Amino acid sequence: MIRLFKHYIPHAVLLLGLLDLFLLVAAGELAWLTRASQAGIEVGPLRERLAPLAGFALTVWLAMIAVGVYGSEALRSMRYACARLMVAISLAIIALSLIDFLLPGLTFWRSTLLFAMVISAVLLVADRVLIGSFLGTSAFRRRVMVLGAGPRAARLRTLAERPESGFAIVSYIAMTDGEQAVEEAIARLAIHDLGRFVENLGASEVVLALEERRNALPLKDLLRIKTHGVHVNDFSSFMERETGRVDLDTLNPSWLIFSDGFSSGRMVSSAVKRLFDIAASGLLLVLASPVIVLFALLVKLDSKGPAFFRQTRVGLYGQPFQLIKLRSMRTDAEKDGAKWAERDDPRITRLGRFIRKVRIDELPQVWTVLKGQMSFVGPRPEVPRFVADLEQQLPYYAERHMVKPGITGWAQINYPYGASTEDARHKLEYDLYYAKNYTPFLDLLILLQTLRVVLWPEGAR
Structure with missing residues (x-):
């Protein structure tokens, strides 16, 4: 890549x-x-x-x-x-x-x-x-050797077997005598010169997939591999690169601290992002005002209640703000408190189902973007009740609030609509990737691909 x-x-x-x-x-x-x-x-x-x-x-x-x-x-x-x-x-x-x-x-x-x-x-x-x-052939597939034969190595094998995978695993090396999840792995003791072995296989990259690294890091082997001109990568960084998300199962604070990301250059990125948000939201408000007014009237005619829906959401650094959308549910939808939207949710009105699919209900949020409480691109803002629960259940959930929430985002274009804690976990992995790596280039890519989600709304509810 x-x-x-x-x-x-x-x-x-x-x-x-x-x-x-x-x-x-x-x-x-x-x-x-x-x-x-x-x-x-x-x-x-x-x-x-x-x-x-x-x-x-x-x-x-x-x-x-x-x-x-x-x-x-x-x-x-x-x-x-x-x-x-x-x-x-x-x-x-x-x-x-x-x-x-x-x-x-x-x-x-x-x-x-x-x-x-x-x-x-x-x-x-x-x-x-x-x-x-x-x-579709192996012409562009990198040849990877895996140091490890446990569950992490097995996960890499599953990833490599996907049709869209950009790498092929040429060998697994069992670095310890423990239980192996990859039966075909070669014992480390059976290889005299690991550096020469890597060279003979034509591997361009070695991934460290040990289950336990404490006092078990093969420094001598890694140094030998590195001096042979082969790239050495750890499991978490490799998974981030190949999947476009941060792997929560193997994430630890030291990796977040020492890996490339959250750089000081984001100050410039944030300034560019804010200037774009101001210019684009101002223009979009002018252009979309007739559409917002039209559908606000239709919402009033379709069901009883206000045309707009307001709700407290959690924003940058965990600060609450008021989110505004065109109402797509009945007014009593949250009489028992906020809850996840379901497939074919009975609380959604007839018109609400349409405006959700084409994302028209999101248009009033442009005003929130202009005020600076949201951005066009960022993690989806959640209600305080969900945030409190998810912070208790999911590690690093609070880190997604280090960037402004957005109307669209990396998680929204890569993962369908989530309605459970497990879905929230998968989306968090994409949100952490965005928070760690966001640049104006990534924002542009997300904005462009949002059109795909609008045209083919697989996950809209």
């Missing part, structure tokens, strides 16, 4: 993305040449079209990222990839047509965009047909 602004991106995804960007520029140029030939006008020098070409390619590319074209499912399934490609190209063409209407001359003519859409679809689908099978 390649680390970009503290976030890991698989080599296959990065290479495919760059190739797609090149093909989109080529598609834009071919579309312009075709339209110019059809209209009988001069093609003109390429430098005069660089801005429209870049605008076209970037818009379509960002739409592809937003709808999940580079997700694990799209890399494995041609049918899935083609469906998402068509949605991305259609959305991008609509956006570019709107830009051309509002700012004529800034992008291609709308007639040229029709050619660009067709050519882009052909090139991008052909690209995946030609190299799709190659991306």
